[in-house]
Amino acid sequence: AAVAVFTGKANCPYYAKAEHLADYLQANLPNFRVHKITQHPEKWEQWLHNVCETNGWEHRQSPIIWRELLDRGGKGQLLGGLNEFLEYAQQYYGTTSMMLSEEMLGVAEENLQTHLEIVKEDEEIKSRIKPMQIWITSASGPICYQLIPLLANGEVFGMTTEISIHLLDTDQFKEVLCGIVLEAEDMAFPLLRSISQHTEIDEAFIEADVVIVLDDVSLNLEVQSRENYIREVSEICQVYAPLIEKNAKSEVRVISSGKTFANLKATLIMTYGPSIKPENIIAIATSWESAAKAMLARKLNMSTTG
Template sequence: MMTEEMLIIAKENLQTHTETETEEEELKSLINPLHIWINRASAHICYHLIPLLTNGEIFGMETEISLHLLDRKSCKELLEATVMETQDLASPVLRSVSLHIELDEAFFEADVIILLDDILQETIPSVEDCIHQVTNQCEIYGPLIEKNAKSSVKVVVMGKTFANLKALMLMTHAPSINPQNIVTVTMLLESEAKAMLARKLHMHPAGIKNLLVWGNVSGSSFIDLSKTELYSYDSAIWGPPSFFRPLLDVLFDSEWMRSEFVVALSSLSSWEIHCVGMAPAHTIATVLRYWYQDSPPGEMVSLGVISEGQFGLPEGIVYSMPVRFQNGSWEIFTELEISEKTQEYLQILACDLIREKQVALGEVAEMYPQRRGTRVACNYLMEEDQVFQAEQDLGISTSGQGVALEKDGATIGEETEGFPNELNESKSPEEGNIEELIDGNVEEPIDGRRSS
């Protein structure tokens, strides 16, 4: 077969084969789907999230997406069922869906990463152990994101256990990723508060705007109603669609705000009590839609982001603040004016986050070394008596979830029960053993976030 004629035929065949391969590669390059990775994909929240990601409303009907579902080996059968159901959606924007049970291949070519909770609260003996577990996970995930994901990847952290700290540790262990591309979702708590107010005022919750959540998404947080606006509220005063009434000019039941509103918010923890993932999935989808398509003009959205000293807060912690999404990025509403009392309380809320960071980095051994442990981290922010005075003025503890309502220079507040150093169930995990990141012997509980 080495005749001159056969050599000419072989050369032509090789040239044709090379041209065919080049054409195929060019065609494949035209197909450039958005790669979306979801960890702990066996969770209930993921089941509700997938249809929202594939309906074309978040990324647009012209953008195809490839879904990658990551979880433990023990969840393979459930992941296979989820993959089949996702394919059954027959979504025109879904290019592919795949399951992954090996960490080495995680986040490959990722454009968007959605990190759901990995901590099984029932089995963690102490707050410090929980923090170390979160840190260990980020020491695994961070380098994987750094190595496999695209440099422009957007990371959305959603969870019930030290979500702010997880975002911060990911920034630490994936230093080449822009810190502004790693955020923590706060809107679930914001939506719960809006729904409660809407039921009280007999209006649609979509008409409640600029309700702000400050602080720790999965710990001590502060519901700020001082800037909240009501649109399309059924009252004696009406106006065009742009007309609004300040909430505190309409809602006069201060007793309800001090008691029922605060207590209900601190005990909702909807993921664990009355929800199997619908509301959390919707908030993740909303954050992504705002990120890719901009948030409503003039509207403030609560988001856990890295602090660079805005509002006088300490730098280098992930803190929930009001932001706006525009042109594929977000920016903080730095022009927002806050009172001195609110500023003092925001500093107190930063104490837990600073202490969590110190424990995670090994700078201190205990989260709460004494009964008023959060004050240890606060000392360099304000003096001891200032902290006590701020709490008394605001009427809200440094732990748990609080609401402050400013009107005519006065502040209405209420203290929620419990204090974090007590290791009660509203602040910390129950006793037990820590399970590893990928462990086939652990069942997945219904996902939820820690009660604040």
């Protein structure tokens, strides 16, 4: 089974003509299936560039039309623009569109209004759904790359829970954080409402539902004593705990993770943040693989499968 995908600028008269013919073919042919996507005129060029780059196509105009084989998957087959589609319809189905320019312009205007209304409705629905606010400290570390897909694909918090991720680190890691944000945005996780970077410690943990503390120290007892490492960890927690108390939600859950001192960090956060509910502070002394996912989900009383 195949579906013809029609995409174009919402106000494009050529898209309107192609859509009109596609609707006719779908209504009159048993196996002709159509999927239509409109884009805002201001977003069209970037969207088109991304689609063509992903599929290895060359196309510069609106609309762009391709066929997808639903049972095989993989890359679609590019048909082209309006002229190519009209030739295709004439050759295979012996029909064409007699839509006049004035009618094309009128439908294009209607399409734009419909598109704007749909976007507005979607935004209103999203505004009513408050995403879970997740803050990750020391977020420039490589473990964050493993953690973001785990949080954003619904495996931990469920397939219906949208999330906003806040990456926190010092100013020297600003570029690293920016790279992580861009990469996560490119992955386009459906449950990831937003992802942002933060380097101002005073603004940390605002409205946080979950705080994941990734700060770790690389133990080398030949360089300095264990007591000095513990002092480092203690200083970090003395900064974080009061900020969590001040800025996070009252039911915030704090997850201390890392290869070293995970349990100590959890204990110190309890000590320096006495108003944080002790039962909401947990330690995961392992890497964020399947065992960590299962442990985290269990301690948060959630299913690991969403």
